Amino acid sequence: MKRQRQCTTWSCFEINVRCQRIARHEGPHAASTRPTVERHWSWADGAPTEVELLPGTVWFHRPAPSRAGRVARRLGEWAAIVPGALLLWWLTSPGTTVTFIVLELLLSVRRARFFDVGRFTAGIWPAGPAELPLIFGIAWAVHGEGRSAKKAGLQLTLGGTTVGVFSLAPRREWAAFKRAQAAARQGGGR
Incomplete structure (x- = not known):
């Protein structure tokens, strides 16, 4: 399954919403401010300041990360935490290192x-x-x-x-x- 990317286009600064359609889509850009809103903004590439408010929700649903992606993310987090903890151990004290690791574990709860x-x-x-x-x-x-x-x-x-x-x-x-x-x-x- 090929992963779909979100369109990167933003509207004018008055509304400032990102297009919630997939990349390289046909037709005008569209975005709801939240996935539960029953209306959406619509604008074209040629006239980003001409924005219409239309009925219906337009929201890009990001695909859930795979198990391998979640594991890679956790390994990447720990690849940054362990050198920081070792540096703290070397420069300060073991107590500071333990406090740092406990805080990192607390803040990473999902x-x-x-x-x-x-x-x-x-x-x-x-x-x-x-x-x-x-x-x-x-x-x-x-x-x-x-x-x-x-x-x-x-x-x-x-x-x-x-x-x-x-x-x-x-x-x-x-x-x-x-x-x-x-x-x-x-x-x-x-």
Whole structure:
């Protein structure tokens, strides 16, 4: 299967969107600002300042990387991290090197992972696409909404990654929570 490339043409600076069609396409350029928008902008090569707003979504769907591509990317990342870590070890201290590697591992998380122990869970998860990534943040995880919600644990945010340790349910509700889980596992939930 030949990989399709995206058209590289941009519209005028007033709208500033990139064409979302494949490279070397026929007809005018077109682009929606997001894949969920029901309209798109359309413009021609000869007149990039004459832009029309038309119905319908036009969005270039990038092909998912192959397994070999993902492995190559991870190897490339580590090819840059290891020399940096060795340089830190040589110039500063082992503690600085360990901190650097731990931060690199935290910031490279691509999917959520959780580890449950009884009533508590520890997890690491990336920020969603709609969330602004923080440089650094510490916050309470709470059960419920509003200011009167009970504290459940602690969250630490670095870049677009959050690490948290918190309880799955308040202590008073834990027995009922376990009974509901057991009933759901048996298939009845009654």
